[in-house]
Amino acid sequence: MNKVMLIEDHTSFRQTLAFVLNNEPDFEVVAEAASISEAHSIIAREGSGIDLAVVDLDLPDGEGTEIIPVLRAANPNFAALVLTASLDREDLARAVEAGAAGILHKSADLDDILTAIRSVASGGRLLSSNEIVEMLRLASRTRERERDARRAADQLTPRELDVLEALANGLSNKQIAERLYISLETERTHIMNIMTKLGAHSRLQALLFCLRYGIVDLD
Amino acid sequence: MDGRYGGEDSREWRLRALIVEDFEDDALLLLRELRNGGYSPDFERVDTHEAMSAALEHRTWDVVLCDHSMPKFSSTAALQLLRESGFPDLPFIIVSGRIGEDAAVAAMKSGAQDYIMKDNLTRLNSAIERELREAEGRRERRRAEENLLRSERSLSAAQRIARLGNFDYHPGSDAAVWSDELFRICGLDPQKFVPTYRSFLHLAHPEDRGIVRNAVREALYGASENAVEYRIVRPSGEARTVQTAYEAHRDSEGNDIRLTGTIQEITERKKAEEARRLAEEKYRSIFENAIEGIFQSTVEGELVTANPALARMAGYESPEEMLREIPVIEDRLYEDPSRRRELYEIMRHNGSVSGFEARMRRADDSLMWASFSIQSILNASGALIGFEGTVEDVTERKNAEANLREMRESERRRIARDLHDEALQDLTYALQAMRVMNRFGGSGDEISGNGPPLDGLVEALDRAVGGLRTAVYDLRLEEDERRSFVESVERLIEFHSNIAPECSVKLFVFGDGDRLSDKLSTTARRDLLRIIQEALVNVRRHSEASHATIRLGLDGERVGVEVSDNGLGLDPRAKPGMGLTGMRERASALGGKIKVNSDSGLGTTVLFEANVYSLPREDHAP
Numbered sequence: 106m107n108k109v110m111l112i113e114d115h116t117s118f119r120q121t122l123a124f125v126l127n128n129e130p131d132f133e134v135v136a137e138a139a140s141i142s143e144a145h146s147i148i149a150r151e152g153s154g155i156d157l158a159v160v161d162l163d164l165p166d167g168e169g170t171e172i173i174p175v176l177r178a179a180n181p182n183f184a185a186l187v188l189t190a191s192l193d194r195e196d197l198a199r200a201v202e203a204g205a206a207g208i209l210h211k212s213a214d215l216d217d218i219l220t221a222i223r224s225v226a227s228g229g230r231l232l233s234s235n236e237i238v239e240m241l242r243l244a245s246r247t248r249e250r251e252r253d254a255r256r257a258a259d260q261l262t263p264r265e266l267d268v269l270e271a272l273a274n275g276l277s278n279k280q281i282a283e284r285l286y287i288s289l290e291t292e293r294t295h296i297m298n299i300m301t302k303l304g305a306h307s308r309l310q311a312l313l314f315c316l317r318y319g320i321v322d323l324d
Numbered sequence: 325m326d327g328r329y330g331g332e333d334s335r336e337w338r339l340r341a342l343i344v345e346d347f348e349d350d351a352l353l354l355l356r357e358l359r360n361g362g363y364s365p366d367f368e369r370v371d372t373h374e375a376m377s378a379a380l381e382h383r384t385w386d387v388v389l390c391d392h393s394m395p396k397f398s399s400t401a402a403l404q405l406l407r408e409s410g411f412p413d414l415p416f417i418i419v420s421g422r423i424g425e426d427a428a429v430a431a432m433k434s435g436a437q438d439y440i441m442k443d444n445l446t447r448l449n450s451a452i453e454r455e456l457r458e459a460e461g462r463r464e465r466r467r468a469e470e471n472l473l474r475s476e477r478s479l480s481a482a483q484r485i486a487r488l489g490n491f492d493y494h495p496g497s498d499a500a501v502w503s504d505e506l507f508r509i510c511g512l513d514p515q516k517f518v519p520t521y522r523s524f525l526h527l528a529h530p531e532d533r534g535i536v537r538n539a540v541r542e543a544l545y546g547a548s549e550n551a552v553e554y555r556i557v558r559p560s561g562e563a564r565t566v567q568t569a570y571e572a573h574r575d576s577e578g579n580d581i582r583l584t585g586t587i588q589e590i591t592e593r594k595k596a597e598e599a600r601r602l603a604e605e606k607y608r609s610i611f612e613n614a615i616e617g618i619f620q621s622t623v624e625g626e627l628v629t630a631n632p633a634l635a636r637m638a639g640y641e642s643p644e645e646m647l648r649e650i651p652v653i654e655d656r657l658y659e660d661p662s663r664r665r666e667l668y669e670i671m672r673h674n675g676s677v678s679g680f681e682a683r684m685r686r687a688d689d690s691l692m693w694a695s696f697s698i699q700s701i702l703n704a705s706g707a708l709i710g711f712e713g714t715v716e717d718v719t720e721r722k723n724a725e726a727n728l729r730e731m732r733e734s735e736r737r738r739i740a741r742d743l744h745d746e747a748l749q750d751l752t753y754a755l756q757a758m759r760v761m762n763r764f765g766g767s768g769d770e771i772s773g774n775g776p777p778l779d780g781l782v783e784a785l786d787r788a789v790g791g792l793r794t795a796v797y798d799l800r801l802e803e804d805e806r807r808s809f810v811e812s813v814e815r816l817i818e819f820h821s822n823i824a825p826e827c828s829v830k831l832f833v834f835g836d837g838d839r840l841s842d843k844l845s846t847t848a849r850r851d852l853l854r855i856i857q858e859a860l861v862n863v864r865r866h867s868e869a870s871h872a873t874i875r876l877g878l879d880g881e882r883v884g885v886e887v888s889d890n891g892l893g894l895d896p897r898a899k900p901g902m903g904l905t906g907m908r909e910r911a912s913a914l915g916g917k918i919k920v921n922s923d924s925g926l927g928t929t930v931l932f933e934a935n936v937y938s939l940p941r942e943d944h945a946p
Contacts, residue, residue: 117780118753121760128764163745190748211752215759275904309727309909313734 107226110136110158110176112144112169113188118211122159122188125215131223141167145175153179157226160205162189162196170203177204184225188218198244207231254318260302266321268295272312273321336364339452342379344390344402345419346371350442354389354419361449372396373405380409387452392420392427392439403436413462415455419448480504487589494582495521495544509566509589511558529555529563543572543583553590565594617694617715620701623708625653625664637694637717639687649687659683659691667696671711675700681718693722724913728851731909739795747791750784757781794823809840809849813874816857824864827872827889834877834884843878848939851910852885852932855918858907859887859930867891867928881936883916888929894922907932914939 109132113119119137126132136155138144141164148155158176160169173185187200187208197208206225209218221231232240261269264285271281282292296308305311315321339358345351351369358365368383370376371394379385388406392399399418406416418431418439428439437458438451480503483489489506493499500519507514510527517523521540528536532554539552551569558564570585611618617634621627627650630643638657640646650656658664663682670677678697686692698713758781797819807815810833817829844852856874863872869891877884904920907930911918916934 115749115753117784118749118756121753121757124764125760190744190752211749212755215756215763272905275908277908307723307727307730309730309905312905313730 107132107156108135108154109133109222110138110144110147110155112138112141112158112164112172113161114139114164115161122218125219126222129219131226140165141169141172144172148172148175148179155180156183157222158183158185159188159222160185160200162187162191162200168199170200170205173203173205182228184228186222186225186231194240194243195247198240198247201232201237201240202244251318254314257303258315258318258320261299261320265295265299265302268292269299269312269315270321272296272308273316336362339363339365340384340386341365341367342376342383342385342388343367343369344371344376344388344394344397344399345369346391346394346397350391350419350421353442353445354448357445357448358452361452363449363452373401376402376405377409380406380411385411385414386456388414388416389419389448390416390436392418392423392431399431399436400434403431403434407435413459413466415452415459417448417451417455419445484508488586489588490584490586491519492582492584493519493521495540496580498522500524506587509564509587510556511560511562527556529557531555539568539570540583543570544581548572564589565591614714617717618713619715620710620712621653622710623668625668626651627653628710629712634715637686637692637715638684639690646687657684659685667698671698671700672708681722692717693719724909727909728913731906735798735906739798742791743795747788747795750788750791754781754784754788757784808838809844809852810838810876812849812853813856813876816853816860817874820860820864827863827867827869829860829872829874832873832875834875834879836878837876840876840878840883843883843936843939845940848914851914852883855907855910855930855932856885856887858904862904862928862930863887863889863891866894869927878936883932883934883936883939885932886929888927890927893924893926893928894920 109126111119111123111126111134113122116139119139123134123137126134136147136151138147155176158172160172162169169187176185177183184206185204187197187205188211189196189200189208190211191197192210200208207221207230209221209231213221224231230237267285268281271284276284278289278292278296282289285292287295296311299311300306300308303311303314305314312321336359341358343351343354345354348369351367355365355367368379370379371391373396376397388402390399390402399420403416406414415437416435418428418436419442420439421442423431423439423441431439437455440448440451483503483505487505487509489503489509491503491506492501498520502514502519504514507517510517512527525533525536535552535554539550542550549569549571551567553565553567555563555565566587567590568585568587570583573582573584574580611631614631614633617637618629618631619627619634620629627647630646632643635641635643635646638646640649653664655661660683667677667680667682670680676697676699680696680698682694682696683691684694695716695718696713698711700708701710701712703709810831813831817831820827820829841849860872863869867889869889872887872889872891875884875886875888904918907918911932911934914932914934915938916932919931919933920928921931922928
């Protein structure tokens with residue numbers, strides 16, 4: 106009997122999946138989590154007892170893949186299947202890198218899902234080694250780009266971050282200058298420096314860059 | 325003529341003599357006398373008007389020897405015939421038996437050169453010799469006079485044609501000699517006008533008299549030549565511009581001075597020069613003050629001419645600096661030199677190009693987008709010798725376009741994310757739930773402990789439909805072209821009311837607002853609708869307003885769109901997200917401006933304004 110954990114924030118979907126698995130003779134859903142933090146606390150309680158996890162990627166407080174190493178640390182025989190609605194190859198690559206034995210789309214047929222879970226539970230892999238290598242390469246490229254972005258962002262001074270944040274708030278040049286008590290000229294210099302550091306050709310591009318890499322927040 | 329009587333030289337001199345004489349004996353006497361004198365006479369004797377006329381016509385004569393009175397002829401008639409026949413210089417000597425004093429004087433007066441008595445022929449030869457010599461002199465004088473006359477005539481013609489007169493002025497006596505043309509130039513009658521220093525000075529334009537005074541003074545105090553330009557006023561009041569060039573001639577002591585020179589009328593030339601100068605100035609002014617860059621280059625790509633706008637655009641201090649710093653356009657200016665070669669190929673095939681865009685490198689290595697309109701320069705035989713054209717800095721427009729692309733890209737990403745996070749999750753759930761129900765039968769009550777799953781399904785599908793509708797609306801906004809602009813705005817309002825029924829929206833259309841559809845290209849229309857949509861999203865999400873108003877207006881050239889609400893107003897520390905930034909980017913891509921007025925508690929007003937003619941006219945790819 107494989108002890109299964111479901112990590113999925115869509116409650117109805119999670120319950121449906123649990124129902125299906127519990128109806129199979131070789132599976133028992135022993136834990137359900139709707140977020141990363143909930144998953145952590147459950148693992149802290151009974152981590153070593155989990156053989157298999159079905160993990161969603163997009164969770165309200167992070168990416169489901171970060172749970173995989175934690176579960177593996179608790180149980181060396183642990184295997185994970187990522188069930189996602191995403192088609193983004195970068196997301197999938199990150200999942201492979203985190204140690205997912207298989208990835209499946211959420212809309213897949215129930216029988217396919219069960220077959221996949223069974224195969225993963227018995228130590229199999231759903232991806233060919235070629236696919237895995239490619240995914241790992243893609244993941245490392247993505248990570249590299251993010252590292253570059255992070256490095257670029259690290260060069261930003263606190264004042265420049267203030268300017269960016271004001272920019273994200275939709276303020277005009279003049280309003281930014283007023284809010285930060287600087288001259289328009291200084292504001293323009295800041296923007297120029299930001300654009301140079303981030304390799305952006307416009308204010309907007311600089312802003313989108315920062316939003317993409319979480320350098321400034323919108324909400 | 326020397327040696328005619330020289331003893332050593334016994335050679336006889338041939339003399340062609342026309343003898344007008346009725347007595348043959350008298351003629352023979354004359355001939356003998358001539359032979360005695362060393363002449364070898366070649367003669368003909370006539371004694372009538374007709375015979376003499378024929379003789380004059382047929383042969384050339386050195387002398388006419390004529391009897392005074394004959395039965396059918398007379399020396400007076402013969403002399404008259406001779407002069408009328410066009411021989412003014414042919415010597416005419418009367419040889420007569422008896423002639424009265426009065427007749428002799430009358431003959432001499434009417435032009436006979438001499439008279440000889442038949443009974444004293446010894447004077448004949450010396451008279452002939454003298455007359456031949458004098459006739460020769462007369463001929464030469466006449467020739468000289470004719471030459472002089474001819475050259476005077478041609479000088480006068482030349483002066484008339486060149487509108488150039490000459491003068492010779494003697495300051496010592498204040499006397500001047502003027503050519504006819506000079507009088508004509510000044511509009512004066514040579515018979516009435518006496519040229520003196522004073523009278524000429526008076527002729528000069530009052531404002532230019534100083535020039536004339538100075539010129540004369542300089543000549544008197546040392547200048548040997550000079551040229552000045554000034555105006556004269558004719559008696560008719562008409563002003564003419566003249567150019568005077570003169571030389572000063574001094575005697576050996578340097579005291580007595582004469583000024584000779586020319587005065588040429590150059591009024592027309594001055595006018596033409598002035599017109600050319602004005603035209604050049606005008607061209608210069610356009611060239612210097614144009615906002616567009618203007619250039620000329622050789623076929624090989626050497627920059628030949630640049631105006632200040634071009635230099636400024638390219639980041640140089642001056643056109644001179646630009647020409648100095650850029651020997652070859654291709655190497656220095658083009659970010660991608662192959663673009664210049666591409667341009668060259670287009671020019672070679674089409675002869676001109678407009679709106680060719682390329683990235684150029686400025687003096688400080690920064691990059692700019694330039695839009696070129698270029699024409700070929702051909703020489704007289706039609707060969708390509710260079711290019712000329714205008715350059716516009718379109719960096720801002722290009723950046724705005726790029727920003728807009730980024731905006732649209734990020735919008736698409738947002739829509740995709742919304743679909744993924746909500747609609748897709750709900751739909752996959754619904755799908756799997758239905759599969760489960762299908763497999764296990766029944767209503768699926770077993771699936772969940774909390775409530776019938778059918779309710780969850782309905783909820784999920786309802787949410788998914790809502791999400792899809794929003795996404796479809798967002799995506800389709802740009803294709804909604806068959807509607808008028810006002811109708812499209814009404815659809816936006818309807819959509820808003822469906823989502824947020826607690827906030828009512830009213831639309832007012834001002835001026836020619838109904839006709840906005842005619843004025844908006846697809847691009848402009850889309851971006852304007854987006855601005856309104858973003859404003860409504862802000863109203864919905866942040867304002868908590870119960871009422872919002874949209875005003876659309878077209879007043880002459882001004883397009884105005886205003887979205888106002890009675891909500892909370894923007895908290896200066898609140899974060900309205902990308903909405904405002906997006907609106908700003910769109911507004912600037914439309915060539916307009918967004919103004920946001922907000923007071924805490926008094927609502928928010930978003931006003932977009934633009935000039936109709938600055939809206940993007942052509943549709944570019946989104």
